[in-house]
Amino acid sequence: MRSFWSIALATLAKDIRLEWRSKDALNAMLFFSLLVVVIFVFSFDPLAEESRHIVGGLVWVAFLFAAVVALNQTWARELRNQVLDAYRVSPAPGNALFLAKVLGNFIMVSLLEALMAPLFVIFYNLRVLGPAWQLIPVALLGTWALVVNGTFFAAMSLRTRSRELMLPLLLFPVSIPAVLGMVAGTTSILTGENPAHFYIVLLLTYDVVFTTACLALFETVLQAE
Amino acid sequence: MKKAFPILAVLTALFLAYAFYQAMFVAPTDALQGDVYRIIYYHVPSAWTAFLLFFINFIASVQYLANAKPSTQRAANWIVIAVGIIGAMVPFVPQVRQWLNTIGMYPSSAATTALMIPAVYFLIGKYFRGQNLDVLAVTAAEVGVVFCTIVLITGPIWARPVWGIWWAPGDIRLTSTLVLWLIYVSYLVLRRFSDSAQTQKLAAVLAVFGALDVPLVYFSIWFFRTQHPQPVIGGGGSIDPRMLHVLLISWMAFLCFAFLVCWSRFRLEKLLRDVEEAEALESLLEPGGSTARTSKADVSLSSGPK
Amino acid sequence: MNSIKFLYAAYIATWLIHALYLGSLVRRYSRLRQQMKGLGKSGK
Numbered sequence: 001m002r003s004f005w006s007i008a009l010a011t012l013a014k015d016i017r018l019e020w021r022s023k024d025a026l027n028a029m030l031f032f033s034l035l036v037v038v039i040f041v042f043s044f045d046p047l048a049e050e051s052r053h054i055v056g057g058l059v060w061v062a063f064l065f066a067a068v069v070a071l072n073q074t075w076a077r078e079l080r081n082q083v084l085d086a087y088r089v090s091p092a093p094g095n096a097l098f099l100a101k102v103l104g105n106f107i108m109v110s111l112l113e114a115l116m117a118p119l120f121v122i123f124y125n126l127r128v129l130g131p132a133w134q135l136i137p138v139a140l141l142g143t144w145a146l147v148v149n150g151t152f153f154a155a156m157s158l159r160t161r162s163r164e165l166m167l168p169l170l171l172f173p174v175s176i177p178a179v180l181g182m183v184a185g186t187t188s189i190l191t192g193e194n195p196a197h198f199y200i201v202l203l204l205t206y207d208v209v210f211t212t213a214c215l216a217l218f219e220t221v222l223q224a225e
Numbered sequence: 226m227k228k229a230f231p232i233l234a235v236l237t238a239l240f241l242a243y244a245f246y247q248a249m250f251v252a253p254t255d256a257l258q259g260d261v262y263r264i265i266y267y268h269v270p271s272a273w274t275a276f277l278l279f280f281i282n283f284i285a286s287v288q289y290l291a292n293a294k295p296s297t298q299r300a301a302n303w304i305v306i307a308v309g310i311i312g313a314m315v316p317f318v319p320q321v322r323q324w325l326n327t328i329g330m331y332p333s334s335a336a337t338t339a340l341m342i343p344a345v346y347f348l349i350g351k352y353f354r355g356q357n358l359d360v361l362a363v364t365a366a367e368v369g370v371v372f373c374t375i376v377l378i379t380g381p382i383w384a385r386p387v388w389g390i391w392w393a394p395g396d397i398r399l400t401s402t403l404v405l406w407l408i409y410v411s412y413l414v415l416r417r418f419s420d421s422a423q424t425q426k427l428a429a430v431l432a433v434f435g436a437l438d439v440p441l442v443y444f445s446i447w448f449f450r451t452q453h454p455q456p457v458i459g460g461g462g463s464i465d466p467r468m469l470h471v472l473l474i475s476w477m478a479f480l481c482f483a484f485l486v487c488w489s490r491f492r493l494e495k496l497l498r499d500v501e502e503a504e505a506l507e508s509l510l511e512p513g514g515s516t517a518r519t520s521k522a523d524v525s526l527s528s529g530p531k
Numbered sequence: 532m533n534s535i536k537f538l539y540a541a542y543i544a545t546w547l548i549h550a551l552y553l554g555s556l557v558r559r560y561s562r563l564r565q566q567m568k569g570l571g572k573s574g575k
Binding site for chain 2: 559
Binding site: 149156159160161162166169170172173174176177178180181184188194198199202205206209210213217220221223224 | 290404407408410411414415418419420422423426427430431433434435437438441442444445446448449452
């Protein structure tokens with residue numbers, strides 16, 4: 001077990017270091033997230049009272065787009081430098097690589113969300129009527145749900161034509177219950193009308209089920225020639 | 226076998242005509258909805274058929290993945306038997322029975338569904354080996370999508386005159402069916418777009434993910450609906466036994482039809498693979514092409530029993 | 532009785548979709564047969 005985590009963390013550290021040195025992808029994604037928020041602000045211009053009901057959906061759609069952009073380049077570096085082939089022949093467990101990638105994406109997408117969320121609050125004059133602290137588990141669990149399946153499907157899409165299109169095509173249908181949980185949970189907390197407990201439990205269940213499935217089946221996907 | 230096909234096709238056509246006659250003229254008119262309700266005689270059997278086909282695809286995909294190694298095959302066999310036995314007993318536990326009531330299911334139907342899993346698993350395992358499992362998977366997925374499309378089109382056509390709206394976002398069955406349709410369309414897209422030699426394994430993995438997703442979809446919408454009450458489309462209340470009778474006749478007719486369509490699609494897929502194999506072989510044996518050091522035995526690993 | 536039109540629409544839609552699918556199967560079959568004939572000629 002010790003070597004599993006040390007491999008995963010070492011890979012994660014490597015990815016973060018590389019990303020931090022060039023900052024290309026990071027900057028592009030930050031700017032993209034900003035653009036998405038601005039487009040939404042121009043497209044949906046509701047009164048403060050109405051906005052509370054729809055902002056949950058807007059926010060998570062924006063996060064979804066930003067996440068897909070981040071996820072699409074998850075494996076790009078590995079593909080360019082034949083790292084995947086090296087990984088296949090090494091005795092390191094494939095799951096360690098997968099977990100490292102998921103954690104890296106999680107950090108990346110969380111960063112983007114931390115940037116976009118305040119912008120939504122400002123532009124839509126949001127005031128949270130329900131228990132605001134509950135937004136944190138919803139955000140964390142929801143982001144994990146998108147990122148764990150997204151990283152997995154990104155790996156599956158590697159050997160397909162139209163790779164960038166394949167990822168959202170595969171990811172969106174499977175993510176629907178999670179998206180429902182995120183959006184309905186956020187809306188419940190913003191409007192304060194309903195308790196968000198069930199949605200948090202739903203997201204937790206979703207995360208457990210699919211993290212297990214991804215870890216169990218990643219080796220199969222990694223070995224795909 | 227092939228000679229049976231035209232005879233079966235004619236019989237099925239007659240059966241479908243009989244079902245149509247029953248649906249349109251024999252079944253009583255609904256007190257509330259008038260004659261429009263007769264759409265259910267196409268809508269519901271198509272749904273049941275689609276779900277059955279997707280279920281078959283799921284079982285075939287699991288088997289395909291499990292059969293990669295003898296150890297996983299044996300483990301999968303035992304897990305499936307355990308699921309069947311536990312699933313058949315658990316619905317009768319009092320708390321579970323209560324909870325099933327709240328989602329509108331009888332314990333006996335839950336138990337039967339649970340028992341169907343090992344039954345279908347071992348039946349499929351007996352008659353479909355190796356590559357044939359994958360051919361069965363793609364067949365079931367494609368025909369399932371066709372039937373599911375019909376469900377999604379006839380559903381709104383029915384909802385509009387009866388409830389005044391085309392779609393209710395909280396309608397749990399139609400929305401779950403939509404997600405199932407999306408998952409399997411993405412499955413077919415993956416198959417088409419994937420160049421990898423491991424396409425079949427990747428598709429099987431996706432099928433497993435889809436199957437894990439469906440109960441989550443169902444419950445997420447179910448809870449959403451308890452907080453935001455929606456009009457219930459095509460649900461609730463007991464059904465007139467005469468209507469149920471016609472419904473079952475219609476379903477049997479469509480099952481026969483689905484069987485024939487699947488059979489055709491299965492043969493088409495096998496033919497396709499044979500042709501691809503022959504083409505690959507030909508390019509290897511071409512004079513002036515790559516030296517054909519591989520023998521026929523190496524190339525034709527994928528052909529199953531003909 | 533306007534709603535009866537929806538009944539017809541549903542039944543027609545159902546068989547239209549089935550017909551389209553069966554048609555695509557037939558088309559794929561004939562294309563394959565042509566391919567097979569092409570193989571047979573250029574083979575040994």
